[in-house]
Amino acid sequence: MSDDLAPTYTEKGKAFERDMSYIPDRILAGERSQDPHDATYGGRDDVQVWPVEPGRYRLVAAPACPWANRSLIVRELLGLTDVISVGKPGPTHDKRSWTFDRDPGGRDPVLGMERLQEAYLNRFPDYPKGITVPAMVDVETREVVTNDFPWITHDLYFEWRDHHRPGAPDLWPDDVRDEMETVMKRVFTEVNNGVYRCGFAGSQQAYDDAYDRLFTALDWLEERLADRRYLMGPTVTEADVRLFTTLVRFDPVYHGHFKCNRNKLSEMPNLWGYARDLFQTPGFGETVDFEQIKAHYYVVHTDINPSGIIPKGPDLADWHAPHGRENL
Numbered sequence: 001m002s003d004d005l006a007p008t009y010t011e012k013g014k015a016f017e018r019d020m021s022y023i024p025d026r027i028l029a030g031e032r033s034q035d036p037h038d039a040t041y042g043g044r045d046d047v048q049v050w051p052v053e054p055g056r057y058r059l060v061a062a063p064a065c066p067w068a069n070r071s072l073i074v075r076e077l078l079g080l081t082d083v084i085s086v087g088k089p090g091p092t093h094d095k096r097s098w099t100f101d102r103d104p105g106g107r108d109p110v111l112g113m114e115r116l117q118e119a120y121l122n123r124f125p126d127y128p129k130g131i132t133v134p135a136m137v138d139v140e141t142r143e144v145v146t147n148d149f150p151w152i153t154h155d156l157y158f159e160w161r162d163h164h165r166p167g168a169p170d171l172w173p174d175d176v177r178d179e180m181e182t183v184m185k186r187v188f189t190e191v192n193n194g195v196y197r198c199g200f201a202g203s204q205q206a207y208d209d210a211y212d213r214l215f216t217a218l219d220w221l222e223e224r225l226a227d228r229r230y231l232m233g234p235t236v237t238e239a240d241v242r243l244f245t246t247l248v249r250f251d252p253v254y255h256g257h258f259k260c261n262r263n264k265l266s267e268m269p270n271l272w273g274y275a276r277d278l279f280q281t282p283g284f285g286e287t288v289d290f291e292q293i294k295a296h297y298y299v300v301h302t303d304i305n306p307s308g309i310i311p312k313g314p315d316l317a318d319w320h321a322p323h324g325r326e327n328l
Helices: 066-077 117-123 149-158 174-192 194-199 204-224 238-254 269-279 290-300
Strands: 026-028 049-051 057-060 085-087 135-138 143-146
Touching (some): 057 066, 117 143, 149 238, 204 269
Antiparallel strands (some): 135 143
């Protein structure tokens, strides 16, 4: 990767701030959201509504990326694998785009493109922002529809219900909805994004502050999971999907690469058992590719790991060990 194409993630002297402005389009079953709690979609002029149509869209989601991993898990849990196809870019990329370098001929077999960037430029020729995953792409036009990752999984649940498998989990249970929204907000700001604030900190103070916030939240989660199997009780919800993708990357990447090293996940008994419980649940573990996860972080983040050397450890066998949380 040449220096001019190497992406940069840290800004000297500054704390990391994630840009959360994405393509806001929604794929809906009707003209309005099917979620009765969805008060955020109010006919905004910048939101284009696309129809739910089996086979029309391709979910492009790199297994290496935690935000994309969410969508892969939800697609599996809801049984949408025959309804929405999936394209998987490889784990390494330059500042231009994720690439389909692990597909035959280096092209996505359905979209026929080498880089996800092509789908963005097909719709927005002067697209000024980063090319992110997950992204929903309209197969016929080869144009990106949306890359707004929190709404992608939300809408897979609420808008594609007619196509869910029998017995699909209720990922957004109404009786705990308000509390779940609060839990998910804290998980995102303090844990999902918190590890990045540590890893991409541009000053010692920014890192110290991020580190303290992260482990305060992990301690809160450790306590919360002492007497309940999952974050919201006895069943898996969207909140668990969102937390899992960070936890599964913690020891292989975040502990060392992002300097989140007060302790390992495997040294927090409740969180470690909980993470293994989810990993062993159909729909979770099969979406995890530790080789790609480590290749992505240690190779792409050249300003953090300029050598590009990928560590051999840790031993991952214990992810399959009994978790002992069945009776919580």
